[in-house]
Amino acid sequence: MPAEHSHEHTAGAHRHPVDFDPTAAGPDPFSAERRADRPLRIGIGGPVGSGKTALTAALCRTLGAETELAVVTNDIYTTEDADFLRRAAVLDTSRIEAVQTGACPHTAIRDDITANLDAVERLQRAHPGLELVLVESGGDNLTAVFSRGLADAQIFVVDVAGGDKVPRKGGPGVTTADLLVINKVDLAERVGADMSVMCADAHRMRGDLPVITQSLTDDPSAGDTANWVRHRLAEWSRSDEPVV
Amino acid sequence: MTERQHPPPSGPASSLAVLALADARLPGGGHAHSGGLEEAVHRGTVTGPHELREFLRGRLHGAGRQAAVFAAAAAHAAARKAPRRCWSELDTEYDARVPSPAQRAASRSQGRGTARAGRTAWPSPALRELMSVTDSPHHPLVVGVLVGASSLAGPKDAAAVVAYLSLSGPASAAVRLLGLDPFAANAAVAAFEADTERLARAAARTAGLPAAELPSTGAPALDLLAQAHRKHHEEEVRLFAS
Numbered sequence: 001m002p003a004e005h006s007h008e009h010t011a012g013a014h015r016h017p018v019d020f021d022p023t024a025a026g027p028d029p030f031s032a033e034r035r036a037d038r039p040l041r042i043g044i045g046g047p048v049g050s051g052k053t054a055l056t057a058a059l060c061r062t063l064g065a066e067t068e069l070a071v072v073t074n075d076i077y078t079t080e081d082a083d084f085l086r087r088a089a090v091l092d093t094s095r096i097e098a099v100q101t102g103a104c105p106h107t108a109i110r111d112d113i114t115a116n117l118d119a120v121e122r123l124q125r126a127h128p129g130l131e132l133v134l135v136e137s138g139g140d141n142l143t144a145v146f147s148r149g150l151a152d153a154q155i156f157v158v159d160v161a162g163g164d165k166v167p168r169k170g171g172p173g174v175t176t177a178d179l180l181v182i183n184k185v186d187l188a189e190r191v192g193a194d195m196s197v198m199c200a201d202a203h204r205m206r207g208d209l210p211v212i213t214q215s216l217t218d219d220p221s222a223g224d225t226a227n228w229v230r231h232r233l234a235e236w237s238r239s240d241e242p243v244v
Numbered sequence: 245m246t247e248r249q250h251p252p253p254s255g256p257a258s259s260l261a262v263l264a265l266a267d268a269r270l271p272g273g274g275h276a277h278s279g280g281l282e283e284a285v286h287r288g289t290v291t292g293p294h295e296l297r298e299f300l301r302g303r304l305h306g307a308g309r310q311a312a313v314f315a316a317a318a319a320h321a322a323a324r325k326a327p328r329r330c331w332s333e334l335d336t337e338y339d340a341r342v343p344s345p346a347q348r349a350a351s352r353s354q355g356r357g358t359a360r361a362g363r364t365a366w367p368s369p370a371l372r373e374l375m376s377v378t379d380s381p382h383h384p385l386v387v388g389v390l391v392g393a394s395s396l397a398g399p400k401d402a403a404a405v406v407a408y409l410s411l412s413g414p415a416s417a418a419v420r421l422l423g424l425d426p427f428a429a430n431a432a433v434a435a436f437e438a439d440t441e442r443l444a445r446a447a448a449r450t451a452g453l454p455a456a457e458l459p460s461t462g463a464p465a466l467d468l469l470a471q472a473h474r475k476h477h478e479e480e481v482r483l484f485a486s
Contacts, residue, residue: 102420102485103421104420111269112270114274
């Protein structure tokens with residue numbers, strides 16, 4: 001039961017640290033970073049050339065008008081991706097941060113996320129209303145996944161031109177990412193990739209986790225992936241749980 | 245009852261905090277810094293293990309020594325619950341001893357990263373005091389505070405950690421940039437054992453001095469490399485942040 005008392009509570013009045021009513025949902029007395037306090041961070045990873053930057057640009061174009069968003073890029077040894085996004089003018093340049101990774105892109109998104117967190121915090125300071133930060137990794141191998149300390153959800157991008165055996169090869173990127181995107185499906189015929197094999201392998205490796213096949217040539221808005229991001233954003237803003 | 249088989253521990257302490265702070269796997273952002281080595285490689289002054297060793301010698305006795313002096317002083321201050329003013333002085337005095345803005349920025353960036361890792365692993369009142377002065381303190385000060393908060397370690401340990409890091413960072417970058425034999429690079433670092441020990445001892449001896457009187461050990465070549473690195477990064481590709 002709620003601690004009974006006749007007086008009204010006003011600002012600065014005493015607090016009741018103990019409430020024996022298990023259904024009482026008072027404010028959490030422990031301070032924790034709440035989801036609503038910071039933007040959702042979505043990592044976009046995958047092998048070199050699979051289309052991470054093109055997807056990032058498409059998401060910026062599609063979601064930029066409806067969402068306060070920003071991007072962190074992690075090129076291996078260039079600022080190519082950040083420059084591409086700036087040139088494509090999909091986002092204001094103040095919303096794009098490039099991180100140097102000391103020749104180890106997977107380290108910067110997984111083992112030592114310091115530089116990326118710094119970049120995210122710079123963006124948050126510059127844009128206080130930020131709702132979404134896309135963190136694009138440098139092109140890496142099939143084992144490169146984002147630390148949960150950096151990305152709240154992650155998309156792993158592979159492409160049909162990389163070979164239709166990629167999903168079968170597995171690795172944490174393919175098997176554990178919250179979303180697997182099979183990109184460039186318009187090229188499947190030309191490179192002799194069997195889409196049915198690719199999709200069946202992907203679902204077999206991932207169980208219930210979602211798989212999206214897309215072609216940015218056919219749909220430059222990346223509609224399905226953008227919808228998936230919208231759902232993650234809606235979940236994020238609804239949830240009042242502390243960040244774990 | 246059995247008699248003790250081993251002599252009681254003596255000699256250099258090795259607290260877990262000290263070992264973890266010197267470990268390249270510490271998630272403090274250090275992996276993205278080459279300590280001027282990338283610029284030196286780009287200029288063709290470091291091409292193999294021999295030049296690497298010479299580079300490391302300069303690095304240890306210049307930037308490494310300077311960092312060691314301040315890490316020791318910070319550990320000393322942390323152990324004595326120094327007031328906020330003291331942290332502010334140490335931070336300013338370190339600025340004054342590092343003329344290159346690029347080197348100062350690299351130091352603050354690594355300090356901020358190490359503090360982020362330290363806040364979770366080794367929280368202390370001294371760390372909070374230091375962070376109240378600036379959210380990006382110089383790296384040696386953060387290491388000094390984190391080491392100083394441990395009852396098992398002191399100023400000399402803090403100095404040894406940053407002296408070692410001044411060697412291990414460029415050596416690891418050399419492996420990545422030059423495809424250098426990792427055993428040769430590791431041996432180049434190991435060769436500085438006696439130098440590092442002397443330097444750490446010396447830093448511990450000056451740890452109690454007022455901040456303004458702490459020794460200054462200039463390394464003009466490294467300052468120039470850091471500046472050139474930053475300038476070139478604006479023009480073309482660089483892998484490391486410094």
